[in-house]
Amino acid sequence: MSSGNLPKVVIIGGGFGGLNAAQKLAKLPVDVTVIDRKNHHTFQPLLYQVATAGLSPGEIAAPIRGVLKENNRMHVLMGEVVSFDLERKSLKLRDGSGISYDYLILAAGTTHSYFGHDEWEPLAPGLKEVEDATEIRRRILLAYELGERRAAVTGKAEPVHFVIVGGGPTGVELAGAIAEIARHTIAKDFDWIDPRQSRILLIEGGPRVLPAYPEDLSRSAERQLRNLGVDVMDNARVTSIEPGLVRVGEQAFPSTVTLWAAGVAASPLGRALGVPTDRTGRVQVNGDLSVPGHPEVFVVGDLATLLDKKTGKQLPGLAPVAIQEGRHVAKVIAQDLRKAPREEFRYLDKGTLATIGRAAAVADLGEKLHFSGFPAWFLWLFVHLMYLVGFRNRLLVFIEWAWAYLTYERSARLITGSTQLPGWTQQQNLHESNEPSVEQEHENETHAAD
C-alpha cells in the first residue's frame, strides 16, 4: 500500500465489466481497488455447464486476486457494498467500514427476479453464481436417484419431469443440456427407471425462444430443441409454481425439478446511487458511461442502460457489451488524466451465439450471416474457450469438452448437500392414489393443498 497520491479508482464487481476495466487501468498511474462479494470471477456463459454436471466450478471460476496480481497498485477486497455517498465520494461496506474514491466504477450486474413472487425462489432456483449451479446440479441428479430408489422399492417407474421457465439463452442451454443428460449421459445407468422417458418442458412467455435473436434463428433453435426431445411452449405465462407442479393458467404441469431462467433484475446498488434508473433498476448512463451529474462515477455492464449509437436500440445484457464498456471507462479515465476530451462509447457488435446442445447452436453474425447447427456450435466452443479467463481453465475445459464429445459422459456428476427435493412427496400425490408412501413418512415436506 504505497501508491501515494495517485487517483483512487474503486471498482465494484469482478464480472466481465469490472475485471476488464481493472486490467486496462493496471497500465495507468492510478490506484485500483476491486470489491466483490465473492473471491472469484465467474465465467457466467459456461455456468449452465456446471449446473448440468459438464464442468466443475473450479474450471470456470478464477480468483479475482489471482487474475489481477499484475502490480502493486491493484487491490482486491472481498466485501459487500451497501451504500454510497456520491457527494463525499465514499461508499460503505456491510461491515460498516467506509471506503473513499476519486473514480467509482459500478459493475454489479443483475440478480434473479421472480416478478414479485419471491416465494418461487426455493422451488425454482435461478442461475447466477457458482452456488446456484451446484444447487441446480444437485436437483437434476437427485431427481433420478430418488426416482430409482422409489421404483426399486415400489416397482413403479415414473418419468422425471423438468420444467424450465424462460426461453432466453440460459433457459435454452439448460433445457438442451438436460435433454442430453437424460437421452445419452445417464440413459443406461439406471435399472428401474428409464431416463430417456424424462419430460423436459421449456416455457417461454413471448412468442418465441431467444427473443433477442432474429426470428429465423429462434425458429431454428426451437427445431433443434425439439430434435433433442424438449417440449417448447411459447406465449405461456407461468401463473404459479408449487412443490412438484407448475401452472400456466388452467393447465398444471407436473415438475420434479423446476428451474428459473425468466427474470433478471438490476442489482439494488443501481438504485442506491440515487441517480435516474429505468423501470428494472438499471442506471441510465451518459454517452461516456458516467452517470448524470457525476463525471467521476461510471456504470458498466448489465447494470447500465444505454442506447446503441448505431441501431438506436438498447444495448443487450451480454458479456461483450460489459467487456467493451469496462475497457471504455479505463480509456475515459486515461483521457481525464492527460486532460483530453472524453470519448463516447460505441459498441462493436461482433455477433451473438447461443448453444442448445451437442452440435446444436445458433449464430447471428450480422443481418446476412445467420447460421445454426454444427458450424454455429463449433464457433460457440471456440469463442468460449478463447474468452475463458486463465490458460489453465482453457486447457481443462478443452479436455473436458473433448472427453464429453467422445464419450457422452459428464465429468462432475456430484450430488452434494441435502438429499431432499422440494415437491418430492407432492409430485407423488399428483400421480398416485392417496395411500401413504414410504417417503411420506420421512421426507420433511408439507403437503400440497390439494
Add this chain to the structure above:
Amino acid sequence: MSSGNLPKVVIIGGGFGGLNAAQKLAKLPVDVTVIDRKNHHTFQPLLYQVATAGLSPGEIAAPIRGVLKENNRMHVLMGEVVSFDLERKSLKLRDGSGISYDYLILAAGTTHSYFGHDEWEPLAPGLKEVEDATEIRRRILLAYELGERRAAVTGKAEPVHFVIVGGGPTGVELAGAIAEIARHTIAKDFDWIDPRQSRILLIEGGPRVLPAYPEDLSRSAERQLRNLGVDVMDNARVTSIEPGLVRVGEQAFPSTVTLWAAGVAASPLGRALGVPTDRTGRVQVNGDLSVPGHPEVFVVGDLATLLDKKTGKQLPGLAPVAIQEGRHVAKVIAQDLRKAPREEFRYLDKGTLATIGRAAAVADLGEKLHFSGFPAWFLWLFVHLMYLVGFRNRLLVFIEWAWAYLTYERSARLITGSTQLPGWTQQQNLHESNEPSVEQEHENETHAAD
C-alpha cells in the same frame, strides 16, 4: 431388473472396500446392489487437496453409477441404511423401505470422532467427504480475505493462525499444504497483510507425528514440516476448542481456522449389526472377513478389525487394506458358489506413503526400505494417479499437478457459501483492546466469555 433367481449381494458403502468388492462380483452370476448415502465414490487420499484448493471435487470423485455400469446385474441405490435384521436377511433404509439380501457386505467406513466433544465440530471441521473439503477450503481462503479487509480498514495487519489437531497422515497433509499456500501460492496476492506471516500449528497427542510409521520416518516428517514453516507440537492434548482459540492445558493458542484430524470413529452401522465390536465400534471379523455366526455377512475396510496374520498387529485403516478386503469377499462368495472351502484373508503390505508438501513425503516400503523427500514424493504422486478411479480423473489431476508444480498456483481457489468465520470477532478480542470494531457490529457471533 431381470436377474431372476441369482443370489442377491447387497453392498453398503461405495468407498474402496465396497467398490472393489462390486467390481469383482460383476464377473460372477450374482445380482449386486450397492447402497451409498452419496451418489459418488470419493477418492479420500486426495480429499485434502480439495480442502486446500489444489483440486476440484469433480476431479477426485466419480459417480458410483458411472463406475459400476458394467452389466445389468449391477444396481446402485442412493440411500441411507439405518438398521439390519440379520435373522431375516434384510435391512431398512431411512425412507422406511426394506431390502433383502443373500449376502451382505458392510463397507461403511468411519466418521469423525470428537472424543465426546461434539460441540467442537462446528469450530473445527474434519475431512471425510467432499462437503467437508469445500467447507475447509472456504475457511482457509476466507481467513485471508477477512484479514485483508480488516487490515485495509484499520491499517493493522495480523497474521492468520491455523491450528490442526491430529498428526496422522491427514493432519500432516493439511498442515503441509496450508504452509505451501501461505508461503507460495498466495504469498504476494495481498497488499495489507503478508500471508507468509501465517502461523501453522500441528498438535499431536502422542510422542510423534505419523504414529503408524517407523520412528525414523516420523522424525523425517517433522523435519520436513518444520522446513515448510509448520510448528509441530507433540505430546499435546487439546483440552478445549473455542471460537478463535485452541487450549492445550494452560496454554491458549489463537486460531483463525481450526481443523480436526484427530479422531476417527467407526460408522454406527457396525454396532447396528448386533455382533461383537471393539471399543471404537469396529466389527471383529473372522479370518474370511465374515462376522461370527453369520457366514453370509461380511465387513470390510475401516469398519472391520482383524489381526494381520503376518505381523500379529491390527490391520491399519488404509485404502490398500480396504481394496484387498473387498476383493477377498468377492473371492469368498465365488468359492461359496462353487462349493469350495473359503480362503482366509491375508493382507499383502506393499508399503505406505504419506505426503507433506512439494517434494516432501515419507515412504515405508518394508523394514529396510525407508526413504523421504523428493523420491518419496514422486512415488506418492505416481501411486495416487494410478489408483485414482477413472481415466478422465487421472488425466485432469495429472495436468493440475503439473501446472501447480510449475506455477505454485492452486486451481480451485473458490470461496462458496457463507462469508462468516467462527471466532472472527473473538480472535480480535484476544489481540486488541476492547474497543468495538466494525466487524463486531455486524458479524453474527456471540462474544467469548473472556
